[in-house]
Amino acid sequence: MIPFTRGLRIVVGLELAQRVRGVAVYVLLGLFTALVAAVTLLLWATSNNSGMDGGTGTGGYLFSTIVYFVLLLGTLLAPALGGAAVNGDREAGTLATTQVTLVSTSQIVIGKFLASWITSLAFLVVSLPFLLFSFTLGELPPRTVLVSLLVLVIELAVVSAVGVGLSAVIGRPLFSVATTYLVVAALSIGTLIAFGLGGLAVQTEQRNTYIGVDAAYYEEGETGAPDCLPPEVYTTQVPRFDLVWGFLAANPYVVLADASGGDFDASGSPVDLFGAFALGARAAQIPPEAETVYDECAALRSGSMEDPAPTPEDIWNSTTPSWFVGLGAHVVLAAGLLVWGIARTRTPARRLPSGQRVA
Amino acid sequence: MTQKPLVTRPPAPPGAGGIVVTGLRRSFGDVHAVSDMTFSARPGRVTALIGPNGAGKTTLLLMLATLLAPDAGTISVAGHDPVTSPEAVRRVTGWMPDVLGSWNTLSVRRAIRTTALLYGMSAERATERAEELISLVSLDALANAQTRSLSRGQKQRLSLARALVHDPSVLLLDEPASGLDPAARVALRELVRGLARDGRTVLVSSHVLAELEELADDAVFVEAGSTVSAERLARAASAARPWRIRAIGAPDALALALSELQVPRSAVSTIGDSVVVSVTSEDVAADLLAGLVQRGVRVTTFAPAVGDFERTFLDLDREPHAGRPGGGTAAYPAGHDGPRESGDAR
Known part of the structure; x- marks a missing residue:
């Protein structure tokens, strides 16, 4: 038996040399760098020209945009890079020759996962200069930077693990790559669809009361105390997004946002894309009121307009964070698929899926 | 070299080297790839595994190589059970698969070196071993070439080198000679x-039986997932076999002599400049030769037309499970009841 980490290192080295086809990956990395550079430049330029608070918020938005870019590219590319790691080797006839050596199946599968993860991290590495630049523009506390990068790295690991795990579970490379894409799409877009449709499907009645003012008040030049009209009551159907917001918690973009957001400026607005995204998800937690009353008359009489709407910061503070639930579920899914994949690849093989050869 | 087909010999005592297989069975769904295999292969000898396509040879080798678990039966490879202690078997077994997989983008040197590392060798030893094996299989000129650029025969040699990396005491070679040129075969x-x-x-x-004849000490014949029993082999061995005869001198001398020796015409055929006679046993063949020489035929070639392995293989293939020795073709001697048409010899 080869010591676990030593076996892992050999497999990772082999995998990186074998699967990471030089030119293609470098071209992708180059394109990605150019894209990030362009986005950085444009965001920076527009914020300077429009005189957006003298640059306030630019650094935060720039940083979070780049992080989201890396997550997008990573989740789009990881399935292609690692989605055929095990079954592709089987088809090429190199899996069995590795399995008859002294490395264990766990070392092979986990090594392939690590190699796929390292490859997707390359996108993070080339974007580091831009992240650093946006960080030096200020505004973002180091905590946000650290947490967002950590969550990003974990999410990339999850996608890599799903890809490699499925490639060990499913026999044909094309099918396992497609399934990995489906899983990524289900988490990234499917959760949004489920959230939207789920919220609309479950609707409740809302009772709205409106107390208006006699038109004479306005005709008389808005002087004196207005005469109140009798309350008008009508009901509407409102979607219950508060019942299905859990779907959003499973979205990797929301996980990243929810974990990293929480920085607000003086007026209570988020200073980065994380906060903006997370607020959208957090606001869905608030149930619609069963009854709303808009008393225009009373407001005019007392001279003060209605209560000020809660600021984003107020909403943030009144709702529950959910990122650890989503992240935990992702990690469990990834680890489960890896474990399943190892079990399916173990030799001497007892049961084989029909049509699958060991070698 | 003795080439007596050897199928069943008493299983070696447990713990002994070599390969001992008893009552092996393995199916894939409804396909019984291996239904009943029993044989042994001894240390110090080359054992040929002979059988038609789909007879279960590769499945058997996969089980010996610890990749597949049998449904029933026992295996001992160098005294270890591949199912319960695959680790120990892998340490002493070199497997050369029939599928020629190689790490495409790696160089030949790096591919062998990586295999050595996977067998737990130190980095220095692995580098050394790669150089040894590259010259052993004569890939020196291609040591830095990517394995994807190798020809089939070269990949075959790379695969052999990989199987030998850890100096195994048991070697499982699945079709090692396919794709090799004559020099590489030698x-x-x-x-x-x-x-x-x-x-x-x-x-x-x-499948190259002629080659196995020169290579193997013993042979195991498999057919439809089972090793062929000793009785069937004995029957196959006693069946008529063709002998190739060539002679110089008068063109008709050989034909005349054959007819004088009462060889039925149906047992004689002409292939090119040689005559092939179906003969039932080596004794008869020796008598036939003596007769020919006595009659003044200047014999230059008198030999079996096919090797032992090939004859047995073909005979088993031709008569699957039927108990008829000798097949349906006429052989010499075939009794003395047939009419002789001596007139045509003239």
Whole structure:
């Protein structure tokens, strides 16, 4: 038996040399760098020209945009890079020759996962200069930077693990790559669809009361105390997004946002894309009121307009964070698929899926 | 070299080297790839695994190589059970698969070195071992070439080198000679004979029967997932076999002599400039030769037209499970009841 980490290192080295086809990956990395550079430049330029608070918020938005870019590219590319790691080797006839050596199946599968993860991290590495630049523009506390990068790295690991795990579970490379894409799409877009449709499907009645003012008040030049009209009551159907917001918690973009957001400026607005995204998800937690009353008359009489709407910061503070639930579920899914994949690849093989050869 | 087909010999005592297989069975769904295999392969000898396509040879080798678990039966490879202690079997077994997989983008040197590392060798030892094996299989000129650029025969040699990386005491070679040019075949034969001479157990499956004749000490015949029983082999061995005869001198002398020796015409055929006679046993063949020489026929070639392995293989293939020795073709001697048409010899 080869010591676990030593076996892992050999497999990772082999995998990186074998699967990471030089030119293609470098071209992708180059394109990605150019894209990030362009986005950085444009965001920076527009914020300077429009005189957006003298640059306030630019650094935060720039940083979070780049992080989201890396997550997008990573989740789009990881399935292609690692989605055929095990079954592709089987088809090429190199899996069995590795399995008859002294490395264990766990070392092979986990090594392939690590190699796929390292490859997707390359996108993070080339974007580091831009992240650093946006960080030096200020505004973002180091905590946000650290947490967002950590969550990003974990999410990339999850996608890599799903890809490699499925490639060990499913026999044909094309099918396992497609399934990995489906899983990524289900988490990234499917959760949004489920959230939207789920919220609309479950609707409740809302009772709205409106107390208006006699038109004479306005005709008389808005002087004196207005005469109140009798309350008008009508009901509407409102979607219950508060019942299905859990779907959003499973979205990797929301996980990243929810974990990293929480920085607000003086007026209570988020200073980065994380906060903006997370607020959208957090606001869905608030149930619609069963009854709303808009008393225009009373407001005019007392001279003060209605209560000020809660600021984003107020909403943030009144709702529950959910990122650890989503992240935990992702990690469990990834680890489960890896474990399943190892079990399916173990030799001497007892049961084989029909049509699958060991070698 | 003795070439007596050897199928069943008493299983070696447990713990002994070599390969001992008893009552092996393995199915894939409804397909019974291996239904009943029993044989042994001894250290110091090359054992041929002979059988038609789909007879279960590769499945058997996969089980010996610890990749597949059998449904029933026992295996001992160098005294270890591949199912319960695959680790121990892998340490002493070199497997050369029939599928020629190679790490495409790696160089030949790096591919062998990586295999050595996977067998737990230190980095220095692995580098050393790669150089040894590259020259052993004559890939020196291609050591830095990517394996994807290798020809089939070169990949075959790379695969052999990989199987030998950890100096195994048991070698499982699945079709090792396919794709090799004649020179490489000779080299392979010398290499494999040498490995057996050093006391290793070598099990070779191949379709090139003529080649196995020169390579193997023993043979295991498999058919439809089962090893062929000793009785059927004995029957096959006693069946008529063709002998090739060539002679110089008067063109009709050989034909005349054959007819004088009462060889039925149906047992004689002409292929090119030689005559092929179906003969039932070596005794008869010896008598026939003596007769020909006595009659003044200047014989230059008098030999079996096919090798032992090929004859047995073909005979089993032709008569699957039927108990008829000798097949349906006429052979010499075929009794003396047939009418002789001596007139046509003239």
